[in-house]
Amino acid sequence: xxxxxxxxxxxxxxxxxxxxxxxxxxxxxxxxxxxxxxxxxxxxxxxxxxxxxxxxxxxxxxxxxxxxxxxxxxxxxxxxxxxxxxxxxxxxxxxxxxxxxxxxxxxxxxxxxxxxxxxxxxxxxxxxxxxxxxxxxxxxxxxxxxxxxxxxxxxxxxxxxxxxxxxxxxxxxxxxxxxxxxxxxxxxxxxxxxxxxxxxxxxxxxxxxxxxxxxxxxxxxxxxxxxxxxxxxxxxxxxxxxxxxxxxxxxxxxxxxxxxxxxxxxxxxxxxxxxxxxxxxxxxxxxxxxxxx
Amino acid sequence: xxxxxxxxxxxxxxxxxxxxxxxxxxxxxxxxxxxxxxxxxxxxxxxxxxxxxxxxxxxxxxxxxxxxxxxxxxxxxxxxxxxxxxxxxxxxxxxxxxxxxxxxxxxxxxxxxxxxxxxxxxxxxxxxxxxxxxxxxxxxxxxxxxxxxxxxxxxxxxxxxxxxxxxxxxxxxxxxxxxxxxxxxxxxxxxxxxxxxxxxxxxxxxxxxxxxxxxxxxxxxxxxxxxxxxxxxxxxxxxxxxxxxxxxxxxxxxxxxxxxxxxxxxxxxxxxxxxxxxxxxxxxxxxxxxxxxxxxxxxxxxxxxxxxxxxxxxxxxxxxxxxxxxxxxxxxxxxxxxxxxxxxxxxxxxxxxxxxxxxxxxxxxxxxxxxxxxxxxxxxxxxxxxxxxxxxxxxxxxxxxxxxxxxxxxxxxxxxxxxx
Numbered sequence: 195x196x197x198x199x200x201x202x203x204x205x206x207x208x209x210x211x212x213x214x215x216x217x218x219x220x221x222x223x224x225x226x227x228x229x230x231x232x233x234x235x236x237x238x239x240x241x242x243x244x245x246x247x248x249x250x251x252x253x254x255x256x257x258x259x260x261x262x263x264x265x266x267x268x269x270x271x272x273x274x275x276x277x278x279x280x281x282x283x284x285x286x287x288x289x290x291x292x293x294x295x296x297x298x299x300x301x302x303x304x305x306x307x308x309x310x311x312x313x314x315x316x317x318x319x320x321x322x323x324x325x326x327x328x329x330x331x332x333x334x335x336x337x338x339x340x341x342x343x344x345x346x347x348x349x350x351x352x353x354x355x356x357x358x359x360x361x362x363x364x365x366x367x368x369x370x371x372x373x374x375x376x377x378x379x380x381x382x383x384x385x386x387x388x389x390x391x392x393x394x395x396x397x398x399x400x401x402x403x404x405x406x407x408x409x410x411x412x413x414x415x416x417x418x419x420x421x422x423x424x425x426x427x428x429x430x431x432x433x434x435x436x437x438x439x440x441x442x443x444x445x446x447x448x449x450x451x452x453x454x455x456x457x458x459x460x461x462x463x464x465x466x467x468x469x470x471x472x473x474x475x476x477x478x479x480x481x482x483x484x485x486x487x
Numbered sequence: 488x489x490x491x492x493x494x495x496x497x498x499x500x501x502x503x504x505x506x507x508x509x510x511x512x513x514x515x516x517x518x519x520x521x522x523x524x525x526x527x528x529x530x531x532x533x534x535x536x537x538x539x540x541x542x543x544x545x546x547x548x549x550x551x552x553x554x555x556x557x558x559x560x561x562x563x564x565x566x567x568x569x570x571x572x573x574x575x576x577x578x579x580x581x582x583x584x585x586x587x588x589x590x591x592x593x594x595x596x597x598x599x600x601x602x603x604x605x606x607x608x609x610x611x612x613x614x615x616x617x618x619x620x621x622x623x624x625x626x627x628x629x630x631x632x633x634x635x636x637x638x639x640x641x642x643x644x645x646x647x648x649x650x651x652x653x654x655x656x657x658x659x660x661x662x663x664x665x666x667x668x669x670x671x672x673x674x675x676x677x678x679x680x681x682x683x684x685x686x687x688x689x690x691x692x693x694x695x696x697x698x699x700x701x702x703x704x705x706x707x708x709x710x711x712x713x714x715x716x717x718x719x720x721x722x723x724x725x726x727x728x729x730x731x732x733x734x735x736x737x738x739x740x741x742x743x744x745x746x747x748x749x750x751x752x753x754x755x756x757x758x759x760x761x762x763x764x765x766x767x768x769x770x771x772x773x774x775x776x777x778x779x780x781x782x783x784x785x786x787x788x789x790x791x792x793x794x795x796x797x798x799x800x801x802x803x804x805x806x807x808x809x810x811x812x813x814x815x816x817x818x819x820x821x822x823x824x825x826x827x828x829x830x831x832x833x834x835x836x837x838x839x840x841x842x843x844x845x846x847x848x849x850x851x852x853x854x855x856x857x858x859x860x861x862x863x864x865x866x867x868x869x870x871x872x873x874x875x876x877x878x879x880x881x882x883x884x885x886x887x888x889x890x891x892x893x894x895x896x897x898x899x900x901x902x903x904x905x906x907x
Contacts, residue, residue: 234861236562236584253899320725322736343671343728345881431672431870432727433877448555449868450861451580 225457233454246458255434255442260463263438265349266356267418271410273357278364283398285365286372296369303362311426314355318342318427342428345435352427352436356420360413367409371402411474415467419460439463513543514796514803515568517557519786520550522751523823525622528816529807536806542799561791569794570803573787576867578610578618579859585617586790591801592616595808600830605853609785612859618787619804622824625849626678626782628773629752633766634663634744642770646683646712649745649773653721656744665721667743669729670713670876676729677873678782679747681856684709684872686775691857691866691897699901702894705776710886714879727877739763747772749784750823750846769842771849783853785827822846862901871896 229246231239250256281299285292302310317323318341326339341351375398383393399406421440424430430437430445439460447456516533520526530546537544547568549557554572561567562584578585592610596602602610606620630642635652638659643649653665669676689706692699716722723729723743734746739760746752756764772781788807790800806812810830817826818836825846826832837844856872857863866872871893878889 234580234583235559236581238583249903252903255896255899318728319733320728321723321742340725340728343725343877345877429672429870431874431877433874433882434870435877445869446865448559450865451559451577452861452865 226461228454229458229461231454235451235453239454242454246455247462249455250458250462255437256459256462258434259437259439259442259459262349262434262436263418263463266353266420266424266436266438267414269349269353270356270360270417271414273353274360274364274413275406275410277357277361278368281361281365282368283372285369292369296366299365300362302359307359307422308426310359311355311423314358315342315427318351343432345432348428348432348435352424355427356417356423359423360417363413364409367405368402371405372398375401408474411470415470418463418467513545514570514799515545515547516570516803517547517549517554517561517568517572519554519572520548521624521786521824522749522754523624523820525816525820525824528819532807532812532815533803536803540799540802544803565791565793569791569796569800571789571791573618573789575609575785576855576859576864578787578789579612580861580864581789582612582615582617584792586792586794586797586800587615587617588619588790588801588804589616591804591808592619595619595805596828598830599808599810599813599828600832601828603827603829603850603853605783605850605855606785606827608855609859610787618789619808620785620787620827621807622786623827623850623853624749624784624786624823624825625771625846625853626675626682626747626749626784627769627771627845627849629738629746629748630768630770631663631744631766632768634661635768637661642768643773646686646773646775650712650716650721653716653745654719657719657721661744663741664723664737664743666716666745667723667726667729667737668734668747669731670717670722670726670873670880671728671730672870672873673729673731675731675734675746675748676726676876677867677870680709680713680873680876682747682772682780682782683713683775685780685854685856686772686778687712688775688777691863692901696858699894699897701897702890706890707886709775710875710879710890713876714886717876717880727880738767750843753842754823767842769845771845771852779852780854781849781852783825783850783855825850865900866897869896869900871900 228239230241230243232242232245233239285295285299288295317325320326320340320343323341325341329339340347342348379397380393383397388396418438419440420438421444424436424438424441425444428436430441443456443459445456446459447453450456514537518526518529518533526548530548533544533546536542545568547557549572554574557568558571558573558577558581561571562581573581588610592602593616602620603623605623610616610618610620634656635642638652638655638661640652640655641648643652656663656665668679684706687705687709689701689703689709691701717724717726723737729737734743734748735752735755737743738746738748738752739756741763750769753764753767753769756767760767772779788804790797790804794800808828813826813828813831814834816824817831817834821840821843822836823843823846832847832850837847855863857866875886875889875893878884878892879886884892
């Protein structure tokens with residue numbers, strides 16, 4: 195009886211499961227298989243065991259790339275959270291204007307990455323870019339900051355653009371989450387003499403923590419594997435200062451044609467990101483569902 | 488019922504057979520879209536050939552951004568264009584998926600005065616021609632004639648002359664930066680540095696290709712030369728943030744007096760900057776302590792090994808390399824594509840304009856910086872060589888340390904050796 199009762203449900207879910215297997219499962223398993231081979235473009239793959247993994251672990255540029263990736267993802271996340279709160283809560287304060295500002299704030303998020311990144315690239319141009327122009331006007335005469343050419347500055351420039359893209363997403367989530375917090379809590383806190391910072395720390399943050407954890411985890415992982423933005427802005431330079439896993443993988447797999455080695459680069463860090471993903475799926479999502487958020 | 492089934496099956500077989508037949512008659516060709524515009528006459532020639540032969544041709548126009556995706560998809564998937572266009576080392580990288588074209592290479596070479604050595608190095612993979620290099624675009628030196636005249640200097644012939652001329656321009660206090668080319672991750676910057684290193688005697692690999700010999704006094708001296716230009720104020724101070732397009736803009740806007748680039752700057756000047764154009768000279772790279780080296784960018788045609796239209800594809804390639812057809816493309820582009828066959832060096836068109844002739848003059852100096860391989864491609868596309876400049880200028884490494892670091896990266900890439 196139970197099996198019969200289950201059958202329609204299974205049938206309804208089956209197409210989606212098949213699509214997931216075909217679109218995500220197969221490419222993923224193929225990538226894992228390729229990482230254990232010496233596959234190059236247009237050649238037959240030979241099984242080489244863990245040779246590609248051993249090779250990358252020994253290579254100094256892999257660890258530098260891994261470190262850069264962590265800095266890039268963490269920096270993006272940090273700035274996105276800080277400015278996401280600023281923008282999201284400001285939007286909440288401007289209730290009457292939120293219909294106007296809301297869509298405007300979303301602009302960076304909806305402009306295709308390639309286009310917006312190219313615009314930033316122009317803005318960063320050391321002698322034609324608008325950033326140096328305004329800095330010059332603001333009194334930094336002769337200041338020609340090499341935003342993307344100086345290894346000490348390049349990573350921050352890339353992080354700035356990446357955060358600029360993510361801030362609308364965070365703002366919107368925070369804005370929506372803030373609307374769900376009962377106003378009575380803030381009124382009671384005010385009566386008890388709580389200042390704005392205390393209200394933020396002890397009411398706003400706890401209420402938004404689950405959704406923030408979810409969004410932050412997903413953003414961190416998504417940013418860690420971001421390719422277009424870094425490649426367009428710096429191609430991983432200067433001197434490897436912004437080389438991240440995705441650009442390294444692209445260079446090796448496509449520009450050098452070493453598919454087996456190239457695909458190993460992102461797979462090598464998967465064991466580090468997988469627990470994060472599992473944690474999100476098992477704890478946070480369940481918690482959100484339980485709370486009805 | 489059985490009879491109907493048999494008829495149905497037979498009908499299907501006929502349809503499939505016809506389908507295959509028609510598919511076999513449709514030839515896929517990738518045509519590369521470039522600045523000199525060779526794709527215009529090339530496309531015309533392909534269409535003309537198709538009309539003559541009664542063959543349907545499917546032309547895919549590929550540019551710098553999507554060419555590699557089209558090629559790798561075709562080679563990996565075993566479908567798509569029969570004739571593909573490969574850049575630089577790719578015939579060596581994708582050799583397993585390419586048809587042996589030795590018969591065509593021999594015939595074309597014999598009929599057109601022989602291949603240039605650089606073309607043979609690119610197209611011939613361990614004794615077998617896997618691709619037919621058709622154009623060799625050279626990296627060249629661009630300079631301002633009026634600026635040279637105003638400081639009383641001649642066009643520099645050696646790297647020492649080059650530095651002296653830049654110094655003269657700086658000393659003259661003109662409102663122009665003496666020199667500018669990207670010192671960051673770019674192909675222009677890397678090609679400039681590689682040419683400087685090779686011309687001074689530096690090498691990446693030993694003769695037998697079994698050892699990285701990049702860490703040498705010659706390489707250090709070449710790097711020292713390049714960073715000294717910057718430290719002595721002879722280079723635009725913002726070059727670390729430049730990319731492959733910035734020096735074009737800087738040259739055309741009159742910001743710099745010298746740069747190294749493909750011929751595109753001159754073409755754009757002729758088209759859009761009529762005042763600047765007469766003063767914009769083009770010539771080969773300066774000579775180093777050992778030799779003169781100009782960096783080549785090559786395009787080669789190849790046929791997929793699993794193509795179903797091998798005979799047609801070969802026929803089309805022979806057609807494109809036919810003397811009158813090759814000359815048609817050359818005259819359309821005025822030689823900006825360079826040539827891969829020595830027989831075309833004697834055409835009268837080269838005598839029309841010395842600036843345009845630089846595209847031909849540079850070819851004998853074309854040199855690969857290392858034997859073609861996947862590892863060499865990774866060294867080049869991973870910007871291992873040009874990264875040394877930023878290591879010295881911004882990370883405060885000495886040239887010796889920067890060269891050592893680059894050599895170590897090369898060891899890892901070529902031979903998989905970990906940190907010692």
